[in-house]
Amino acid sequence: MAAAGAARRGRPRSPEARGKILSATAELLAEGGFHAVTMEAVAARAGVAKTTIYRWWPNRAAVALACVSARMAPIAEDGPAGSHRERFRRQLKATNRLLNSLEGQAITALIGAKQTDPMLAEAYSEQIARPRRAQTRLLLMQAIRAGEVAAGTDPDEFLDAIYGPIYYRKIVSGETVTDAFIDRIVDAAFAGFSAAP
Amino acid sequence: MAAAGAARRGRPRSPEARGKILSATAELLAEGGFHAVTMEAVAARAGVAKTTIYRWWPNRAAVALACVSARMAPIAEDGPAGSHRERFRRQLKATNRLLNSLEGQAITALIGAKQTDPMLAEAYSEQIARPRRAQTRLLLMQAIRAGEVAAGTDPDEFLDAIYGPIYYRKIVSGETVTDAFIDRIVDAAFAGFSAAP
Amino acid sequence: MAAAGAARRGRPRSPEARGKILSATAELLAEGGFHAVTMEAVAARAGVAKTTIYRWWPNRAAVALACVSARMAPIAEDGPAGSHRERFRRQLKATNRLLNSLEGQAITALIGAKQTDPMLAEAYSEQIARPRRAQTRLLLMQAIRAGEVAAGTDPDEFLDAIYGPIYYRKIVSGETVTDAFIDRIVDAAFAGFSAAP
C-alpha cells in the first residue's frame, strides 16, 4: 500500500515488457522444457533487454516460476458432488493431469531445480505449494467435519499421505500414475486415517 | 562370463583413475554439493584428464551418481527384531537419516537433475532405485506372509504409500521429516492396506 | 561518416580491452613465437575473457595479424639520397631486417598460417601486403620517371622480381639473406628491366 501511495518517481515499469517476457518463457518451456529457458533466449524471444529481466527476477528459475504460477489454473473446483473421498479422488486426478501436461513438465523441472537453489525453493513454496495446500486443506476440513476422516488428524500428514505417492512416482521413481493407483492411495488413506491408531 | 572371457585388447582401463575420480567427486559433493561437481573440478582434483572422465561417464550427473551408488550403504539390515510394522519404521527412519546426510544431499540433487535429463533418470532408476526397491519388497513380502499386510496388496502401491510421503516432504514441500511423521505414515499404511478394499 | 552518424547502440567496445589483448599478444609473440599465441594464453595474459577476443577476431592468427600490423613500422622513408637503385637496395635491406626481427617471425608465421586459412589470407592481403606494395610502387614510379627502369615495365612484375627472391629465401629455402644477395638481385632486376625485352 505504501508503495502505491508513494507515487513512485521515474518511468514506470512497462507491463508490456513483463507480458512479453512471460509469454516468451511459456513458449520456450513448451518447446524445450526448462532447459530451454535461458535468460538470453527469453530476452531474444521477448524482444527485451536482459537487464529488464534481471531487474525483476533474480534468475531464470524465478522467471519460469512466475510464468508457471501465472498460467497455472487453480485446483479445479468441480463442485461438491459425491463423498469427500470421491472429491479427493477427482482432485488428485486433476493434479495428475496437471503434472502430465506441459505446465507439469515445467513444475517438475522447477522442483528439480529447487533442490540446489534455496531461493527458488522459497519462491516455489510461496507461489505454488502454499496456495494449493491451503485449498486442499479446506476440503480435508470438510471431510473431517463430515466424519469421513478421523477428528484428530493432522491435515498435513493426511495430505502428504495422499499427495506424496503421486509426486513420488512422478518425480522419484518415474512410474506412471494411473487412476487405479490414485483410487488405492485415497482408499488407503481414508482407511488409515479413520480408524484410530 | 562372456566379458571376462573376451580378454579385451588394448590397454586396460585404469582402476586407479576410476578410484581417483570417484574420490574427488565425493570430496566435491561434500564441500559444495552437486553444484560443485563440475567436470573440470573433478578432473583437476583427481589429477586426471577430462577425457578420461568423459570416456566412462557422459556427464557430471552420471559421475555423481556412480560416486553415490558406490558409496551408499545398502539399506540397513538391522535384524528381524519386532513386528514387520516395526521393521518398516526402522527402515524408513534409516532412509530418512540417509536423505539428511551428505550423501542424501547428493541424492536429492540427483533426483532434481534427473527431471531434465532422461539419461540420468534411467541411470538413477537402475543403479539406485531398483536395488533398493527390490530389498524393501522382500520385507513387504514377509509382512504379507505374516498377515500384517493384506494378501492381495500390490507391493509397489504399498511401498510408494510409505516412501512417497517421506520423499515428498524432502523434495517437494521441504518440510522436515520427523520420526513421529514416519510412525503415522506407517501406521496409516498398515491400517489402509490391511482392511480389504 | 555513415558509421559515425549511426550512433551505435549498446555499450561501446572497450579500447582498453583491445589494447590489452594486442599487448599480451605482442609479449607472447616475443617470448614463444606464434606458437605461444593461443587464445587461452592471450586471454590470461591480458586479463580479458576469451569471449571478448572471439568477439573481434575469429582465431589466433587474426589476433597476431592485428598485433603485427598495428606495431609494424611502415617501410622506412629514409630520404631521397642516392639513385633509385640505391633506394631500393635500402628498402629491401630494411624489409630483410624486419623479417629477421621478432615481428618478422610473426609475419612469416602468419604467411605460413594463411596457406590453409583463406580468411587470414584475405586479412593479410589487406592489412599488410597491400599498404606496403602501394608504398614501394611509388618508389618504382619515380624510378621509371627518372629513366632508371624501362617505361613499359609492369610494376608488380618488377616488384615481385626483387621482393620474390628475398621472401623465397626466408620462407621457402630457409637460406639467410645477405646484403650482397640483395645487391645482386636489385642489380639484376635493374639490368633486366631496363633493356627493352
Add this chain to the structure above:
Amino acid sequence: MAAAGAARRGRPRSPEARGKILSATAELLAEGGFHAVTMEAVAARAGVAKTTIYRWWPNRAAVALACVSARMAPIAEDGPAGSHRERFRRQLKATNRLLNSLEGQAITALIGAKQTDPMLAEAYSEQIARPRRAQTRLLLMQAIRAGEVAAGTDPDEFLDAIYGPIYYRKIVSGETVTDAFIDRIVDAAFAGFSAAP
C-alpha cells in the same frame, strides 16, 4: 649392416602398413589439405595403430612430407630442345603447374607449416628442396657453359631470382602466376645475369 646380418628376431616390419599410411595420408591431403592430416585420422583411415605411425615418423608433418615426396614427380626432363632460356621457361611452367595441382596444395601447406616447425623445415629442405635444386642447377651449369648466363654467376642467386617470384606470388601475395609472368621473369634474369654488373 649389423642388424641385417643378425637375422632380426620377432615379427618383421610390415611394408604393407607403410603403404597404407602413405595412401591414407594422400587421400586426406586431397580431401582437406594438410589440416586434415592428423595422426588420428591417418591411423583410422589406414587401419593402423597410431604407435605404428609414430615408430616411423616423428609427427604429422613428416608423414605428409614423406607422402608428397614419394608421390611428387621429379622435374620434367623434357629434352634439350630449344635454348637454355627456353628450357628454363618450360621448367618453371612445369613447376607452376605442380604448385597448382593437388600435390601443390600439399606443398604450399607444408611450406606454411614449416614456418613454425623446425623439424619439418629441415625435412622439407632435405627431401624436397635440395634434390630439386640440384636438378635445376645442372641446367643452369649448361646455360653458363653455353654462354647464355654470365660465367661468374652464383647458381643459387640466379635460381632464387627466377624461382623466387613464382613462389612469392603463390605463397605470399596470392596472385596467379601466368605464363607471361614466367616469361618476363626469365627474360629479366637472363638479361640481368648476362650483362656484367
Add this chain to the structure above:
DNA sequence: ACGTAAGCGAGACGGTACGTCTTGTCTTTTG
C-alpha cells in the same frame, strides 16, 4: 516547462564450464 529519476533496448565485458579434438606416451594382447 523543464529537470530529473527510473525504465528500457542494446550489447560489450569478465567469467565459468562445457564437450571435443589432437598430441604423444603407455600398457596390454595378438600374430
Add this chain to the structure above:
DNA sequence: CAAAAGACAAGACGTACCGTCTCGCTTACGT
C-alpha cells in the same frame, strides 16, 4: 618382438550462458 588396440595426461579449441556494466533514449512525475 612388432603390430594393433586403445587408455591415458595434457591442454587448446570454440561455444553457450551467466550476471554485470555502460551507453543513449524514453517516459512520467515533480517542481
